[in-house]
Amino acid sequence: MPVIEIQGLTKTYKSGLQALKRVDLTIEKGEIFALLGPNGAGKTTLISIVCGIVNATTGTVVADGHDIRKDFRAARTKIGLVPQELTTDAFETILATVTFSRGLFGKPGNPALIEQILKDLSLWDKRDSKIMTLSGGMKRRVMIAKALSHEPDILFLDEPTAGVDVELRRDMWAMVRKLRERGVTIILTTHYIEEAEEMADRVGVILKGELILVEEKTALMKKLGKKTLTLNLIEPLAALPAELSDWDLTLKADGGELEYSFDAQADDTGVPSLIRALERLNIGFKDLNTRQSSLEDIFVSLVHRDGEAA
Ligand SMILES: Nc1ncnc2c1ncn2[C@@H]1O[C@H](COP(=O)(O)OP(=O)(O)OP(=O)(O)O)[C@@H](O)[C@H]1O
Numbered sequence: 001m002p003v004i005e006i007q008g009l010t011k012t013y014k015s016g017l018q019a020l021k022r023v024d025l026t027i028e029k030g031e032i033f034a035l036l037g038p039n040g041a042g043k044t045t046l047i048s049i050v051c052g053i054v055n056a057t058t059g060t061v062v063a064d065g066h067d068i069r070k071d072f073r074a075a076r077t078k079i080g081l082v083p084q085e086l087t088t089d090a091f092e093t094i095l096a097t098v099t100f101s102r103g104l105f106g107k108p109g110n111p112a113l114i115e116q117i118l119k120d121l122s123l124w125d126k127r128d129s130k131i132m133t134l135s136g137g138m139k140r141r142v143m144i145a146k147a148l149s150h151e152p153d154i155l156f157l158d159e160p161t162a163g164v165d166v167e168l169r170r171d172m173w174a175m176v177r178k179l180r181e182r183g184v185t186i187i188l189t190t191h192y193i194e195e196a197e198e199m200a201d202r203v204g205v206i207l208k209g210e211l212i213l214v215e216e217k218t219a220l221m222k223k224l225g226k227k228t229l230t231l232n233l234i235e236p237l238a239a240l241p242a243e244l245s246d247w248d249l250t251l252k253a254d255g256g257e258l259e260y261s262f263d264a265q266a267d268d269t270g271v272p273s274l275i276r277a278l279e280r281l282n283i284g285f286k287d288l289n290t291r292q293s294s295l296e297d298i299f300v301s302l303v304h305r306d307g308e309a310a
Contacts, residue, residue: 003029003154003185004050009059011045011209019045021209023059027187029153032180034200034217035189042209043189044084047156051081064153077105080152084159086139088146090132094123097131098145105150117145120175137168144175155179157188161195173198193292225265227290229274231258234284241281247274258285264292 004027011020019042027033037043048054050061052072061068066075089097099114118124121141126134131142140160147155157176161169176186176199190196196203196217203220205213213220236255247270250259262269271290278285 001029002026003064004187005060005062006046006050007060009046009049009061010057011042011049011054012057019209020049020056023206023209023211025204025211025214027154027185029185030180030183031201032176032186032188032199034196034203035187035206036191036193036196036203037189037206038191041206043206044158045209046206047081047158047187047189051079051156052076053081077150078153080147080150080155082140082143082147082155082157082160084162086136086143088131088139088142091130093128093130094118094134094142094145095127097142098149101146102149107150113151114145114149117148120178121145122171137164140164140168141171144172148179152184154185154187157186159189159191161190161192225263227262227264227269227292229260229262229271229288229290231260231278231285232256232287233258234286237283241283243281244274244277246270247277258283 004025006023006025009020009023010018012018023042023046035043035046045054049056050063050068052068052075061075063075064078066078068075092100095114095118098118099109099111102110102114115124118127121144123138123141123145126138131139134142144157144160157172160172164172176188180186186199188195188199200217203213203215203217204211230252233256236253237251237258238255240249240251248261250261251257252259260271260274262271
């Protein structure tokens with residue numbers, strides 16, 4: 001059952017910048033959806049429209065059956081938002097702030113629920129601390145507690161783990177899973193492929209205001225499972241030897257580096273045979289490393305493929 005239906009959404013800011021070109025997206029109830037994209041792709045704009053913080057230029061959004069424009073309050077009550085920016089009242093205590101947040105949505109007080117949320121986020125012991133005395137990671141936990149205080153059915157997390165430590169990241173992922181078990185739909189934005197890989201059922205890739213791809217995570221990871229092997233050669237090569245034409249190789253750094261792009265998911269990655277071939281050809285290397293294709297690489301290849309298809 002769809003819980004969010006976005007149709008023909010566009011956003012042009014007053015500056016003339018077109019942040020969203022035309023977004024159509026349906027989110028199913030209970031799924032974890034990761035929106036991937038580089039800085040400035042339009043992720044925050046999209047989330048802000050759904051949460052009623054930014055007005056769309058054209059298009060409609062229906063959240064849990066409520067049009068976010070015509071029926072804003074009803075729609076917004078269903079939604080929890082953890083924004084990127086840590087904006088919250090510095091002089092209040094954690095407990096007061098989170099309790100107040102619930103009240104904002106017209107929900108009756110529920111101290112037991114607030115206690116549980118604070119405990120889940122390891123904030124209970126600090127409940128009487130003023131927000132301004134907290135570390136960045138703790139403040140982020142408070143933002144999450146606030147977003148959960150009115151028991152939303154849909155939770156938006158905007159870059160939840162940007163700049164947080166390992167412990168908070170782990171807690172956050174555990175919390176997301178727990179919420180999902182309760183039937184909460186979760187939409188998170190991220191730069192990190194690992195995060196999408198760990199959490200998401202489905203992934204959308206947004207690039208320059210366009211949702212260029214929406215896919216089941218497992219299918220996407222297969223496609224994106226590329227790695228790059230870099231070999232630092234002892235002697236630079238002027239050109240690639242014909243004997244190495246079976247591998248997808250590129251010479252970099254004036255012939256001093258050999259790069260091999262391969263499918264990390266394949267049974268035969270071609271790495272061992274390449275090393276053997278180099279040995280046969282007497283091409284020595286001092287060092288080597290492999291890295292996962294970055295999101296940037298992946299976007300480039302996706303856009304490239306898009307261009308070819310068109
Ligand atoms: N209020 C605004 N007025 C004008 N332009 C804006 C405004 N807010 C965002 N933009 C621009 O819209 C584009 C999309 O921004 P947005 O914040 O949605 O991207 P993002 O994908 O969330 O990136 P990030 O991860 O950096 O937050 C950017 O070019 C940004 O500069």
